[in-house]
């Protein structure tokens with residue numbers, strides 16, 4: 518089977534670029550991977566999925582892979598779509614599902630993007646890669662680089678969650694703490710390109726991470742029997758996930774797999790601690806201003822400037838969705854509520870979506886009969902600092918104080 522990719526296309530001005538070689542940005546803005554969807558429609562049928570493993574690679578006709586191409590994989594399982602009736606009732610969203618991406622390799626959905634980006638980079642002969650990261654992208658990149666035998670460099674803000682720091686180092690990446698934000702880390706990767714000879718795997722600065730994240734949307738469609746839900750709440754940092762899912766729905770419609778014309782309203786959720794996309798949305802603008810003094814415990818949302826800002830805002834608006842910032846100070850409480858009412862390891866980023874769901878239901882933007890999906894983009898366990906608590910202690914060498922235990 519050949520790859521169905523025809524070309525790459527500038528998201529800014531539609532310019533065509535060659536997909537047979539490794540590309541980065543065009544006029545400082547991202548590229549789309551384009552396919553011959555007529556051919557895909559002709560050769561790819563739903564029935565073919567029955568015999569394929571439950572991994573993200575089952576949609577390979579919609580991925581930029583040729584048959585003879587080696588895939589760099591850690592076993593990217595389809596993530597479960599879990600109904601959450603109890604939490605839904607609390608939030609006023611009775612038909613609530615969480616798509617639990619925390620169960621992917623490296624404990625976050627970043628593995629989908631990095632699996633594909635590293636696969637393609639290696640295919641094109643790259644031997645050294647670098648990435649600026651808010652945390653999980655670096656962890657995933659380091660793991661896939663280790664899997665592929667590539668040399669990896671990771672640059673992260675010095676207050677990135679420690680698990681992210683350690684997981685990169687453990688996977689053998691040269692890992693550096695930077696006394697700035699992810700945008701400062703991005704500048705280091707950009708400036709080091711010539712001297713260090715690395716390939717820049719920054720969010721959206723190469724075309725393939727979107728394609729990996731697109732599989733979140735393909736899976737969701739399959740899990741809902743090709744009848745998409747009404748609302749998707751997505752914690753938005755760089756935006757690849759939201760952009761990728763919106764692309765997935767368009768491609769599925771194009772190949773005739775969706776059973777209705779309805780598309781979900783996409784909600785880009787951010788925190789009041791870092792909300793550049795929400796600010797641009799509220800102002801009716803297509804490009805976002807850098808957000809000053811970005812600070813949030815939801816580290817994946819701490820992206821003060823996103824190179825794909827217009828792609829996020831275009832998707833949100835085309836879907837009839839919205840962008841919403843929830844109160845930073847309440848994220849920890851939403852996290853506690855969500856995990857204790859679902860058993861799912863809901864990360865702070867997804868907890869922000871829990872808050873957003875509650876607010877949108879309260880004002881009637883989400884109606885009680887609507888099917889709503891929250892993406893749990895990462896595992897709560899990776900956020901040691903955010904979840905740390907002082908637990909009551911028991912002195913087992915004295916008579917037990919049962920009243921203390923009972924309370």
Ligand SMILES: *Cc1c(COP(=O)(O)O)cnc(C)c1O
Nearest residue numbers: 653754755756757758817894895
């Ligand atoms: C990276 C990340 C996000 C933001 O994802 P984008 O698709 O880049 O917007 C959200 N949550 C977690 C846990 C992340 O690691």
